[in-house]
Amino acid sequence: MADMADVHRPPESFRLRLRRYDPESGDAPYWDEHTIELEPHRSVLEGILQARDRNDGSIGIRCSCRQAICGSCGIRINGEPALACHTHLDAAREAAGADGTIEIEPMGNMPVIKDLIVDMDAVHWKKVRRVTPWLLPSEPAPEREYIVSKESMVDVTQTMACIQCGACVSDCLAMEVDPGFVGPAALAKAYRFVGDPRDEQQRERLLDLAQDPHGLYDCTHCFKCVEACPKDVNPMGQIMRLRRIAGSDQHIVDRNNGERHEAALTTLVRDYGLLHEAELVPRSYGGNSWFGKFHPAAGKELLGLLPTAVSAVFKGKVSVKQALLGHKLAKRDLEAVKGIYEKVESRPERYELNLYVSGVDEEPEPEPRAVASGAASSEEVAS
Numbered sequence: 091m092a093d094m095a096d097v098h099r100p101p102e103s104f105r106l107r108l109r110r111y112d113p114e115s116g117d118a119p120y121w122d123e124h125t126i127e128l129e130p131h132r133s134v135l136e137g138i139l140q141a142r143d144r145n146d147g148s149i150g151i152r153c154s155c156r157q158a159i160c161g162s163c164g165i166r167i168n169g170e171p172a173l174a175c176h177t178h179l180d181a182a183r184e185a186a187g188a189d190g191t192i193e194i195e196p197m198g199n200m201p202v203i204k205d206l207i208v209d210m211d212a213v214h215w216k217k218v219r220r221v222t223p224w225l226l227p228s229e230p231a232p233e234r235e236y237i238v239s240k241e242s243m244v245d246v247t248q249t250m251a252c253i254q255c256g257a258c259v260s261d262c263l264a265m266e267v268d269p270g271f272v273g274p275a276a277l278a279k280a281y282r283f284v285g286d287p288r289d290e291q292q293r294e295r296l297l298d299l300a301q302d303p304h305g306l307y308d309c310t311h312c313f314k315c316v317e318a319c320p321k322d323v324n325p326m327g328q329i330m331r332l333r334r335i336a337g338s339d340q341h342i343v344d345r346n347n348g349e350r351h352e353a354a355l356t357t358l359v360r361d362y363g364l365l366h367e368a369e370l371v372p373r374s375y376g377g378n379s380w381f382g383k384f385h386p387a388a389g390k391e392l393l394g395l396l397p398t399a400v401s402a403v404f405k406g407k408v409s410v411k412q413a414l415l416g417h418k419l420a421k422r423d424l425e426a427v428k429g430i431y432e433k434v435e436s437r438p439e440r441y442e443l444n445l446y447v448s449g450v451d452e453e454p455e456p457e458p459r460a461v462a463s464g465a466a467s468s469e470e471v472a473s
């Protein structure tokens with residue numbers, strides 16, 4: 091929120107460079123520049139609306155609440171996904187290039203309908219529908235209501251904060267490569283129901299998303315959705331929680347080999363202290379070492395990975411010696427890593443920490459203050 095000093099700053103000129111595109115026109119996209127006059131604490135959305143009102147009524151932009159609630163004004167500002175109504179003009183100018191022009195584009199990974207309006211239905215909403223975004227409760231329903239513990243609701247609160255703006259979808263690197271990927275917003279929505287004790291179909295939901303080649307294990311942990319989200323939903327974190335429940339609690343071994351690949355990564359770090367690249371694929375496909383239970387499927391996978399491996403060697407990203415022989419930590423450090431594993435693995439149950447909800451229920455009692463005899467304290471006078 092702008093403080094009072096900002097509110098009283100006089101209007102300034104801002105230059106906006108808008109990405110314009112009308113697929114129906116048959117013309118290629120182009121850049122369009124407008125100068126607007128507004129107080130610096132006003133939003134980029136207000137700037138675009140002023141350009142539309144005063145300069146060119148054909149600029150396409152979608153908005154509704156103008157208060158970061160409805161999620162309809164998602165765009166890219168200076169290359170980053172953002173809510174236009176939640177970004178101050180002065181902050182956007184500061185983040186712009188050397189000439190201070192604020193660059194505004196439609197969100198990515200979704201087809202453009204016109205200018206800054208993307209087709210959310212074709213991608214975002216389709217994927218949200220894919221995860222059955224409603225409660226599938228146990229039957230018969232209780233006579234009055236389902237009683238849910240406070241802790242359970244706190245656990246799903248973070249995903250409930252999603253305003254469906256599509257910013258995470260816009261920047262998801264996995265969706266860029268695989269448009270079929272269910273994606274961060276829809277998977278965060280899936281956790282909303284998997285984490286809800288009233289839902290009866292948790293295993294079925296997890297099984298479905300784990301077996302889908304575009305599902306749970308398609309995420310590459312790039313953190314883009316975490317950075318993009320204006321509501322701190324942490325979609326990647328929700329995907330990791332779905333994976334942990336699917337793999338560690340429900341023991342779902344998926345046909346995409348996702349669960350085994352994750353297990354291979356963690357056991358390699360346990361055994362070597364560091365990743366042993368050459369053993370990763372055989373271990374992911376069923377074996378404990380090259381000479382152990384080597385799964386035939388690993389051979390095909392290894393051949394497929396050969397061009398990537400050769401390129402990595404030539405670019406100096408991988409040393410052949412280290413890849414083949416592994417690179418262990420010093421004995422003392424390796425023991426420390428193993429100690430961490432033993433401590434975590436020996437716990438009777440896994441603790442999930444939801445770091446979204448913070449703070450205390452009640453304010454601590456104020457310290458009693460000594461009052462000079464005969465004189466009233468300021469609190470006493472005030473009351």
Ligand code: SF4
Pocket residue numbers: 258261262263264265273274308309310311312313314315316325326329
């Ligand atoms: S962390 Fe996963 S879901 Fe999030 S943007 Fe990256 S690939 Fe997509």
Ligand code: SF4
Pocket residue numbers: 251252253254255256257258259274275278318319320321322323324325
């Ligand atoms: S998870 Fe965040 S970025 Fe993604 S749609 Fe919901 S609010 Fe927007």
Ligand code: FES
Pocket residue numbers: 153154155156157158159160161162163164173174175176
């Ligand atoms: S207009 Fe509603 S979130 Fe921006």
